[in-house]
Amino acid sequence: xxxxxxxxxxxxxxxxxxxxxxxxxxxxxxxxxxxxxxxxxxxxxxxxxxxxxxxxxxxxxxxxxxxxxxxxxxxxxxxxxxxxxxxxxxxxxxxxxxxxxxxxxxxxxxxxxxxxxxxxxxxxxxxxxxxxxxxxxxxxxxxxxxxxxxxxxxxxxxxxxxxxxxxxxxxxxxxxxxxxxxxxxxxxxxxxxxxxxxxxxxxxxxxxxxxxxxxxxxxxxxxxxxxxxxxxxxxxxxxxxxxxxxxxxxxxxxxxxxxxxxxxxxxxxxxxxxxxxxxxxxxxxxxxxxxxxxxxxxxxxxxxxxxxxxxxxxxxxxxxxxxxxxxxxxxxxxxxxxxxxxxxxxxxxxxxxxxxxxxxxxxxxxxxxxxxxxxxxxxxxxxxxxxxxxxxxxxxxxxxxxxxxxxxxxxxxxxxxxxxxxxxxxxxxxxxxxxxxx
Amino acid sequence: xxxxxxxxxxxxxxxxxxxxxxxxxxxxxxxxxxxxxxxxxxxxxxxxxxxxxxxxxxxxxxxxxxxxxxxxxxxxxxxxxxxxxxxxxxxxxxxxxxxxxxxxxxxxxxxxxxxxxxxxxxxxxxxxxxxxxxxxxxxxxxxxxxxxxxxxxxxxxxxxxxxxxxxxxxxxxxxxxxxxxxxxxxxxxxxxxxxxxxxxxxxxxxxxxxxxxxxxxxxxxxxxxxxxxxxxxxxxxxxxxxxxxxxxxxxxxxxxxxxxxxxxxxxxxxxxxxxxxxxxxxxxxxxxxxxxxxxxxxxxxxxxxxxxxxxxxxxxxxxxxxxxxxxxxxxxxxxxxxxxxxxxxxxxxxxxxxxxxxxxxxxxxxxxxxxxxxxxxxxxxxxxxxxxxxxxxxxxxxxxxxxxxxxxxxxxxxxxxxxxxxxxxxxxxxxxxxxxxx
Numbered sequence: 007x008x009x010x011x012x013x014x015x016x017x018x019x020x021x022x023x024x025x026x027x028x029x030x031x032x033x034x035x036x037x038x039x040x041x042x043x044x045x046x047x048x049x050x051x052x053x054x055x056x057x058x059x060x061x062x063x064x065x066x067x068x069x070x071x072x073x074x075x076x077x078x079x080x081x082x083x084x085x086x087x088x089x090x091x092x093x094x095x096x097x098x099x100x101x102x103x104x105x106x107x108x109x110x111x112x113x114x115x116x117x118x119x120x121x122x123x124x125x126x127x128x129x130x131x132x133x134x135x136x137x138x139x140x141x142x143x144x145x146x147x148x149x150x151x152x153x154x155x156x157x158x159x160x161x162x163x164x165x166x167x168x169x170x171x172x173x174x175x176x177x178x179x180x181x182x183x184x185x186x187x188x189x190x191x192x193x194x195x196x197x198x199x200x201x202x203x204x205x206x207x208x209x210x211x212x213x214x215x216x217x218x219x220x221x222x223x224x225x226x227x228x229x230x231x232x233x234x235x236x237x238x239x240x241x242x243x244x245x246x247x248x249x250x251x252x253x254x255x256x257x258x259x260x261x262x263x264x265x266x267x268x269x270x271x272x273x274x275x276x277x278x279x280x281x282x283x284x285x286x287x288x289x290x291x292x293x294x295x296x297x298x299x300x301x302x303x304x305x306x307x308x309x310x311x312x313x314x315x316x317x318x319x320x321x322x323x324x325x326x327x328x329x330x331x332x333x334x335x336x337x338x339x340x341x342x343x344x345x346x347x348x349x350x351x352x353x354x355x356x357x358x359x360x361x362x363x364x365x366x367x368x369x370x371x372x373x374x375x376x377x378x379x380x381x382x383x384x385x386x387x388x389x390x391x392x393x394x395x396x397x398x399x400x401x402x403x404x405x406x407x408x409x410x411x412x413x414x415x416x417x418x419x420x421x422x423x424x425x426x427x428x429x430x431x432x433x434x435x436x437x438x439x440x441x442x443x444x
Numbered sequence: 445x446x447x448x449x450x451x452x453x454x455x456x457x458x459x460x461x462x463x464x465x466x467x468x469x470x471x472x473x474x475x476x477x478x479x480x481x482x483x484x485x486x487x488x489x490x491x492x493x494x495x496x497x498x499x500x501x502x503x504x505x506x507x508x509x510x511x512x513x514x515x516x517x518x519x520x521x522x523x524x525x526x527x528x529x530x531x532x533x534x535x536x537x538x539x540x541x542x543x544x545x546x547x548x549x550x551x552x553x554x555x556x557x558x559x560x561x562x563x564x565x566x567x568x569x570x571x572x573x574x575x576x577x578x579x580x581x582x583x584x585x586x587x588x589x590x591x592x593x594x595x596x597x598x599x600x601x602x603x604x605x606x607x608x609x610x611x612x613x614x615x616x617x618x619x620x621x622x623x624x625x626x627x628x629x630x631x632x633x634x635x636x637x638x639x640x641x642x643x644x645x646x647x648x649x650x651x652x653x654x655x656x657x658x659x660x661x662x663x664x665x666x667x668x669x670x671x672x673x674x675x676x677x678x679x680x681x682x683x684x685x686x687x688x689x690x691x692x693x694x695x696x697x698x699x700x701x702x703x704x705x706x707x708x709x710x711x712x713x714x715x716x717x718x719x720x721x722x723x724x725x726x727x728x729x730x731x732x733x734x735x736x737x738x739x740x741x742x743x744x745x746x747x748x749x750x751x752x753x754x755x756x757x758x759x760x761x762x763x764x765x766x767x768x769x770x771x772x773x774x775x776x777x778x779x780x781x782x783x784x785x786x787x788x789x790x791x792x793x794x795x796x797x798x799x800x801x802x803x804x805x806x807x808x809x810x811x812x813x814x815x816x817x818x819x820x821x822x823x824x825x826x827x828x829x830x831x832x833x834x835x836x837x838x839x840x841x842x843x844x845x846x847x848x849x850x851x852x853x854x855x856x857x858x859x860x861x862x863x864x865x866x867x868x869x870x871x872x873x874x875x876x877x878x879x880x881x882x
Contacts, residue, residue, distance in 0.1 A: 028677045046597045046598075046647055047587065047589055047593035047594070047596055047597070050587045050588060050589050051587070052585060052586060063570065063663075063714075064565075064568070064661075064662055064663055064664040064665075064666060065664065066664060067565060068563060068565055068566025068567040068568040068569065068663055068664070069566050069569075070537035070538050070540070070566060071526075071538070071541060071542040071561045071566075071567070072528045074557075075525040075527065076524075076526070076557045077556060077557040077558070077559065077693075077694055078692070079514065079556075079689065079690065080569075080572075080690060080698075081569075082571065082572050082697075083689070083690050087514055088509075088513045088514070089513065090510045099509060100505050100508050100509070102508070102509050102510075104509040104513060110689070112637035112688050113636075113685065113688055114601070114635070115553060115635045115688040116688050117556060117687050117689045118517075118555060119515045119516070119689075120514065120688070120689060123509045124509070125509060128505040128508060129506040129508075129509070130506040131507075131519075132501065134518075134520050149485065149488045149489070152488075155484075158772070158774060158775075159484045160818065161550070161777070162806070162807070163550060163552070163806070163807040164807070197551045197552070197553045199550035199551050204466065206484075207466075209484055212466070212467075224502055225506055226506070227502075228502060239466045247550035247551065249551075249553045249555050250550050250552075250555050251524065251558060252517065252518060252521050252524070253518075254515050254516070255507075255515075255518050256512070259520075260520075276501075278501065329592070334596070336596060337596075337599065368600070368601070369601040370808075378601065
């Protein structure tokens with residue numbers, strides 16, 4: 007992991023800053039503050055304490071703590087939702103996707119209520135008391151586990167994104183949605199708890215000739231997918247916990263497969279069966295789907311990891327800069343992620359990818375996890391910007407340009423698009439999704 | 445941060461384990477597996493694949509992805525809730541607490557729906573469009589900010605616990621609740637997004653004579669509390685985001701104060717006002733409450749950080765070991781936390797604190813954050829265990845014994861109890877909350 011992005015570095019930002027240090031450090035800045043308007047909040051009212059008495063606060067009892075023993079968002083947040091359109095996936099609401107409002111995202115955790123939901127046969131409801139997981143094939147001791155037995159294995163907790171390989175896949179020929187949520191919201195990130203499959207295999211005994219693992223779900227699509235044993239023995243997990251509670255039904259309650267960094271459809275939900283064998287299965291979902299058509303007419307099979315990727319998150323078409331004042335300092339923020347490792351850096355361009363400056367990685371930087379990046383910008387009213395981000399990972403990859411990507415893959419594929427994205431900020435501060443060829 | 449607990453170490457557990465390594469490493473274990481029952485799941489059915497065909501799975505469409513655009517837990521998890529009893533706090537449901545089911549917790553994130561909820565005047569509902577934050581007193585440029593203006597400051601995301609200083613405070617004389625949730629569930633942990641107050645003060649200019657900050661909420665209790673400026677300039681935050689979405693109403697929507705590691709009541713919810721001055725305020729909530737009565741009859745004031753603490757989480761009275769078989773390997777898991785820094789180690793005793801063995805810290809180890817620990821134990825049916833945990837932090841503190849703590853604080857206080865806790869496992873595997881004097 008790159009030193010500048012390390013956790014230690016992140017933590018050292020918190021070192022005790024005593025009062026004397028603070029005043030030495032901020033003397034110059036404070037002078038600016040005294041002289042003129044606030045740098046960040048340029049329209050703020052200065053000391054109009056009368057305002058505080060016009061708002062009818064604190065004049066009655068609030069709700070009892072027993073009102074919602076399982077809490078819900080504020081009614082004022084009713085617009086922050088997963089969303090679906092018939093233009094996404096099949097148009098059948100049971101074999102479709104509801105996407106995450108990443109324009110409203112903060113940090114690296116997606117709350118469970120907003121985690122994107124994709125299914126091929128609808129959201130199954132499995133009774134945890136009837137739940138069984140069968141592990142068989144090339145193992146010394148095949149087994150059928152209840153949920154309680156599965157949970158007795160020593161657990162592990164890891165923070166990873168899950169991304170549909172079709173994230174942005176409508177847009178090979180150019181933007182279809184002037185919306186960050188619809189353009190790039192086929193992904194979310196959470197803290198997962200479960201067991202490494204290698205731990206179970208130490209218990210059951212994997213036969214040396216095993217090369218592939220079939221995973222199958224208990225929904226009506228079954229979602230059979232085959233996984234190479236090397237990935238299984240690396241970091242594959244069987245998970246029952248998401249962000250500190252049981253998986254939600256639409257995430258595969260009570261149990262799903264998690265292959266950190268790999269295509270979301272491989273992370274089979276409502277998991278009922280793992281079978282080990284010498285050959286891959288070539289199931290429906292890895293032949294008729296989830297292959298990528300190249301300009302040669304041939305399709306790529308057996309590709310799994312979501313490649314290094316990034317997008318600007320703020321501003322967005324949904325939350326533009328139309329209220330910003332000239333000269334105001336503003337944070338441009340974005341997300342970067344790689345299914346192959348850890349993000350090592352993100353560059354930001356203001357001219358659609360001709361010139362780049364390095365952005366700052368912020369907060370925790372973890373492998374196969376959303377990584378948030380930031381760049382402080384002084385806004386000039388009237389300027390037109392073409393904001394393009396470009397991420398790098400510790401596997402040695404960097405996002406391709408649009409032309410580099412289409413030269414190899416053409417525009418007929420659906421999956422694994424990771425060419426750079428561009429967001430235009432107009433002279434009025436509106437934001438448009440555009441594609442810059444280069 | 446201690447090397448063995450570092451993030452790098454945590455990540456290195458994930459290094460590629462190739463198939464050859466795996467088979468070398470597990471050859472001995474696999475032999476055990478082949479010879480007898482599974483180590484972890486000793487009652488599991490071996491290869492009874494008929495079972496898989498008795499369960500009525502996959503025979504109909506599931507729910508459409510559009511059913512819950514804001515998702516909810518499975519109906520089977522209806523028992524995993526915050527809980528309240530009249531025995532907690534005032535008995536008035538508006539000035540009370542609903543506690544977190546930490547016996548069901550996983551990892552270090554508490555989902556927002558289960559985050560403990562404490563209020564002194566009920567849960568206030570503040571319209572974000574009417575929201576105002578006034579910052580005044582000893583600042584060069586006093587200001588009144590709208591929510592939108594506040595959010596324009598550069599943001600920061602940090603994972604921290606919040607703990608009511610009364611966590612376990614009913615139990616100075618001994619256990620009152622044979623329940624982990626009621627005994628130790630006055631705390632939760634989340635990923636918070638907001639702005640460091642030092643960033644705002646760089647903008648506004650803090651006057652050098654400022655020594656104290658008053659924080660006041662807009663609920664009907666106002667919850668006035670005074671904070672030393674050194675803490676404000678260290679890591680105090682104004683937060684609007686929790687686990688990737690807006691704060692919930694019961695957490696102070698739209699804005700609360702966060703003083704990482706310090707008493708929950710100081711993290712003023714529905715925050716409306718910050719004022720800087722040379723002296724503390726001595727508000728109602730820091731004189732009549734939130735002081736600690738000592739055996740001398742004097743009360744301790746101005747104590748803020750929640751001291752180093754820990755508890756066993758699994759097994760618990762709620763989830764006992766009554767189904768475990770003799771000889772089964774089982775993970776004993778717990779939580780440790782310190783408001784003064786980072787957990788450096790946890791010891792576990794099987795005899796109520798006479799002898800200790802070191803437990804393993806697992807997952808992310810972050811400052812002022814829940815840290816999960818683990819110990820693998822071979823269960824002997826019929827043994828009676830007295831499980832006591834003892835945590836240490838990098839500020840140099842270790843949890844006191846019950847006698848050490850009561851010698852200083854007596855048994856008349858309510859707050860800041862961090863003496864070691866003991867959980868008895870009976871010969872039948874039931875779990876009881878007990879107190880061992882030593």
